[in-house]
Every structure is written in structure tokens, then in C-alpha cells.
Amino acid sequence: MQSLQEMIEGIKAGEEKHIARAISLIENDRDKGFALLKELYGSAEISYLVGITGPPGSGKSTLTDKIVLHWRKQGLKVAIIAIDPTSQFSGGALLGDRIRMDNVAADKGVFIRSMGTRGTLGGLNPAIYDTVLLLSYAGYDYILIETVGVGQNEVDIVDLADTTLVVTVPEAGDDIQTFKAGLMEVGDIFVLNKSDRPSVIKMELTLEQMVRLTHKEGEKWTIPIVKTTATENKGIAELVEKINDHKEYLQNDGQLKENRHEVMRRQLINLMEERVLAKIIKPIENSEHFSEKLKAIRDLSEDPYTAAEELLKNRLPE
Amino acid sequence: MAKEKIKVLIAKPGLDGHDRGAKVIARGLIEAGMEVVYTGLRNTPEDIVRAAIQEDVDVIGMSILSGAHNHLFKSVMELLKKENFEDVLVIAGGIIPEEDHEYLTELGIDGIFTPGTPIQKIVDFIEERAK
Ligand SMILES: Nc1nc2c(ncn2[C@@H]2O[C@H](COP(=O)(O)OP(=O)(O)OP(=O)(O)O)[C@@H](O)[C@H]2O)c(=O)[nH]1
Ligand SMILES: [Mg+2]
Numbered sequence: 001m002q003s004l005q006e007m008i009e010g011i012k013a014g015e016e017k018h019i020a021r022a023i024s025l026i027e028n029d030r031d032k033g034f035a036l037l038k039e040l041y042g043s044a045e046i047s048y049l050v051g052i053t054g055p056p057g058s059g060k061s062t063l064t065d066k067i068v069l070h071w072r073k074q075g076l077k078v079a080i081i082a083i084d085p086t087s088q089f090s091g092g093a094l095l096g097d098r099i100r101m102d103n104v105a106a107d108k109g110v111f112i113r114s115m116g117t118r119g120t121l122g123g124l125n126p127a128i129y130d131t132v133l134l135l136s137y138a139g140y141d142y143i144l145i146e147t148v149g150v151g152q153n154e155v156d157i158v159d160l161a162d163t164t165l166v167v168t169v170p171e172a173g174d175d176i177q178t179f180k181a182g183l184m185e186v187g188d189i190f191v192l193n194k195s196d197r198p199s200v201i202k203m204e205l206t207l208e209q210m211v212r213l214t215h216k217e218g219e220k221w222t223i224p225i226v227k228t229t230a231t232e233n234k235g236i237a238e239l240v241e242k243i244n245d246h247k248e249y250l251q252n253d254g255q256l257k258e259n260r261h262e263v264m265r266r267q268l269i270n271l272m273e274e275r276v277l278a279k280i281i282k283p284i285e286n287s288e289h290f291s292e293k294l295k296a297i298r299d300l301s302e303d304p305y306t307a308a309e310e311l312l313k314n315r316l317p318e
Numbered sequence: 319m320a321k322e323k324i325k326v327l328i329a330k331p332g333l334d335g336h337d338r339g340a341k342v343i344a345r346g347l348i349e350a351g352m353e354v355v356y357t358g359l360r361n362t363p364e365d366i367v368r369a370a371i372q373e374d375v376d377v378i379g380m381s382i383l384s385g386a387h388n389h390l391f392k393s394v395m396e397l398l399k400k401e402n403f404e405d406v407l408v409i410a411g412g413i414i415p416e417e418d419h420e421y422l423t424e425l426g427i428d429g430i431f432t433p434g435t436p437i438q439k440i441v442d443f444i445e446e447r448a449k
Contacts, residue, residue, distance in 0.1 A: 016368075016371055016372055017371055017401070017402075017403070020371055020373065020374040021374055023374065024374045028322075028323065086353075087348065087349075090348060090349050090350065091323070091351040092347065092348035092349060092350065092351045092352050092353060092354065093348065093353045093354070094344065094345075094348055094354055094356060095353060095354060095355045095373075096355075096356045096358075098355060098356070098357045098358070098369060099356065099357060099358035105365060105368070106362075106364070106365060106368070111372055112369075112372055112373075113372055113373060114353075114355050116323075116353050118323075
């Protein structure tokens with residue numbers, strides 16, 4: 001293994017092998033990852049973070065490929081974090097987004113990393129935000145995070161983003177109720193992809209209506225709807241323009257700072273929770289005492305409320 | 319625990335357009351609890367090695383449909399060496415004639431699995447050898 005200093009130099013110089021190894025530490029060997037991030041913290045500004053979410057197969061990866069291609073023409077360096085769900089049963093994950101990113105995969109100015117959600121109980125996997133920081137220090141101008149928008153977890157992840165793109169397709173018309181409930185609320189820009197397909201107009205009208213209904217009085221940002229055909233590179237320039245508009249809006253309004261402050265607040269809480277879980281709860285879970293209590297609860301000779309209190313006795317202030 | 323999660327790159331070098339075998343293997347590895355980065359068809363050796371580095375995988379699995387593509391394996395192994403990324407476990411699958419096995423082993427390919435190999439055998443091999 002390389003020394004910490006060697007890795008830090010490598011990361012700052014943008015060397016992919018060091019960056020990639022550091023992300024693995026962040027994911028798997030948290031304390032070592034923290035050691036790196038402690039040294040790197042504050043060494044560069046956090047990159048502009050764009051989230052892209054939407055139902056499975058809506059074209060998120062294809063869009064990512066084309067958006068990044070556009071940014072690359074402007075000379076920007078880009079990192080992509082492609083997140084796919086971890087199977088609850090096996091713990092495995094199919095990380096298949098690279099397939100559609102073949103236009104940028106060979107480009108030296110683009111770094112792609114796939115990650116599983118690794119279902120932490122409730123809330124988002126804190127490793128993702130740590131990875132965002134790391135990639136910022138590695139010199140990427142933009143970071144794009146792709147997540148499948150179905151569950152709350154994924155929406156949480158997209159909460160990190162400065163600008164969130166919510167992707168929908170014309171065929172989603174009938175499912176629009178479920179859409180409205182969750183995904184639509186997190187979007188800063190709606191992307192109507194696959195607009196080469198029938199019933200685009202109908203879907204566009206539905207989306208417009210939704211924007212009108214959800215727009216709050218006095219709000220300066222109105223969610224734009226951008227029609228794209230990712231496979232034909234259509235609508236991408238306009239989409240990138242809208243991302244820039246939103247970025248400008250956030251900056252002028254002082255909101256960018258405020259949002260990021262809020263993200264950091266939540267991350268700080270996540271990090272504390274993670275420590276408490278690892279240093280206090282896990283050891284108890286692995287102890288004899290825990291098994292005894294569990295058995296007592298099963299035998300109905302004890303209730304779980306008292307058991308929880310007793311298991312944490314002397315570990316918490318009264 | 320999640321700590322030792324094995325990450326595998328499944329790639330399909332060469333120009334032939336079938337990846338059913340690769341997909342079956344990918345599925346089997348996922349069911350065994352591994353994270354599988356799947357890169358689709360027609361990967362060049364450069365693509366494969368770069369993806370392996372960026373994803374920091376523990377294992378590279380490559381499948382081809384005929385022994386005529388041995389040179390692709392050779393390129394991948396040479397690039398891995400050049401990039402100093404040799405600690406990765408490399409396995410090959412597909413229709414690889416018996417007489418080529420020795421050559422591939424010499425190249426540094428750790429395991430060769432021909433069609434019909436039970437997926438559990440591949441899982442066991444990886445779990446024993448990776449990391
Ligand atoms: N007709 C049409 N097909 C598209 C368009 N964009 C993407 N596709 C196709 O839709 C399929 C899914 O595209 P992806 O980019 O993998 O979609 P995704 O949302 O990333 O999928 P997951 O990551 O699996 O949720 C692919 O076959 C694409 O070629 C489009 O604008 N029009
Ligand atoms: Mg995708």
C-alpha cells in the first residue's frame with residue numbers, strides 16, 4: 001500500500017489510480033478514508049454537483065453521456081458517480097451504467113465510478129458525499145451523480161446535488177401520480193427524454209400543469225421542462241443551458257451557499273450516527289449480553305424497551 | 319461483513335455481438351453478493367483496463383466467443399502490467415480451446431472457465447483467490 005502522503009499527492013495531481021483507491025477506502029475502510037479526507041479537507045472548493053434521477057430505463061445514463069460530452073467541449077473536467085441499488089437479499093449489485101457512457105468512457109478528462117447503494121438503514125450512504133469531496137479535491141469541475149428514482153433513499157442522495165434533473169419519458173403518463181408524489185418534488189429541471197416517441201405533447205402538457213400547480217408564490221425559479229432525445233443528442237445544448245441558468249440563480253440568490261451548508265449539517269449528523277453505530281451499537285450487538293436479551297424478549301420474560309435501556313446502560317448519559 | 323465486498327468487472331472484448339454468457343455469469347456473481355460492473359459489448363483492451371482502474375475492482379472477468387481472440391487477452395495483460403495494476407485477479411470465459419489454456423496461463427490469466435462450468439465453481443474460485 002502507498003503511504004498516505006503519496007496518495008494525497010496523487011489525488012491532488014488527478015491520478016486516477018490514487019483517486020480510485022481512495023474511493024475504495026472511503027467505501028470499505030472508513031477510518032483510512034477519513035484519514036485522507038482530514039488531510040484534504042478545504043484544499044479546493046467543492047465541485048458543482050448535478051444529480052440526475054428518474055425511473056429505470058428512462059435514459060439517465062445516455063443523457064449523462066451526452067451532457068458530459070457537451071461539458072468536455074467547453075474544456076471542463078467531469079466525474080460521474082453512477083449509483084445502482086444493492087440487492088437486499090444477496091448484498092450484490094449490478095452496476096451497469098457504464099454501458100451507455102461509451103462516448104466519454106475513453107476520455108481522459110472524465111472519471112467514472114459505479115457504486116452500490118449498500119442499503120444503510122434509512123437515509124443515504126455517507127460514502128457518497130465523502131466521494132464527492134474527494135473528487136472535488138482531485139480537480140473535477142463538475143460532478144454528476146446518477147441514481148434510479150424509485151425509493152426514498154435515492155431521492156435523499158439527490159438532495160446533495162446543487163442542481164437536480166428529474167428525467168421522465170412520454171410513456172410515463174399513466175404513472176404520473178406516483179411520479180408527482182416523490183420525484184417531481186426534488187427536481188430543479190424536468191427532462192422529458194425519448195421525445196422521439198409518441199405522446200410527447202400529452203406528457204409535456206401534464207408536466208407544464210404540474211409545474212404551475214407546484215410553483216409557489218414569490219419563488220424566483222420556475223422549473224423548466226426540456227425535451228430531449230438523448231440517443232440522437234437532441235436537446236442537450238438547451239439542457240446544459242438550463243443547468244447553467246440554475247447554477248447562476250443559486251449563486252446570485254446566495255442559495256448555493258445555504259444549500260451546501262445544509263448538506264454539510266446533515267453529513268455531520270450522518271458521520272456522528274455512523275460513529276455511534278460502529279463504536280457503540282455494533283459491539284453491543286455482537287456481545288453475549290445482546291443475545292441473552294434477545295432470547296429473553298422472545299421468551300416474553302423481558303420487554304424490548306427495558307432491554308434497550310439496559311443494553312445502553314453506562315454508555316449513555318442518564 | 320460489507321467490508322470485504324468483492325467488486326468484479328465483467329467485460330466483453332472483441333467485436334462479436336453476443337453477451338448472454340457474460341450476463342449469466344454476472345447474475346450469478348451478484349447473487350453471491352458481489353458488486354458487478356458490467357461494461358457491455360465491444361470493449362477495447364484500453365477501455366477494460368481503464369474501467370478496472372477507475373472502479374478499483376478486485377477481479378476482471380472477460381468472455382470471448384472464440385480462441386481467435388487470444389491477442390485481446392494479451393493486450394489486456396500487457397496494459398495491466400504497464401499501469402501497474404497487476405494485483406487484480408483475471409479470469410477468462412468462453413469457448414477457449416484446450417490447447418490455448420497453457421498460453422493464457424502464461425500470460426498471467428488466473429482462471430479459465432469454459433461454457434458449462436457451474437457458476438458456483440466460479441464464485442468459489444473468486445472468493446478464494448480475490449484479495
Ligand atoms: N428512443 C429513445 N431511446 C432512448 C433515448 N434515450 C435513451 N434511450 C434508450 O433507452 C434505454 C435505456 O437507456 P439508459 O440510458 O440505460 O437508461 P437509464 O435511465 O440510465 O437506465 P437505468 O440506469 O437502468 O435505470 C437504452 O436502450 C437507450 O438506448 C431516447 O431519447 N430515445
Ligand atoms: Mg443508467
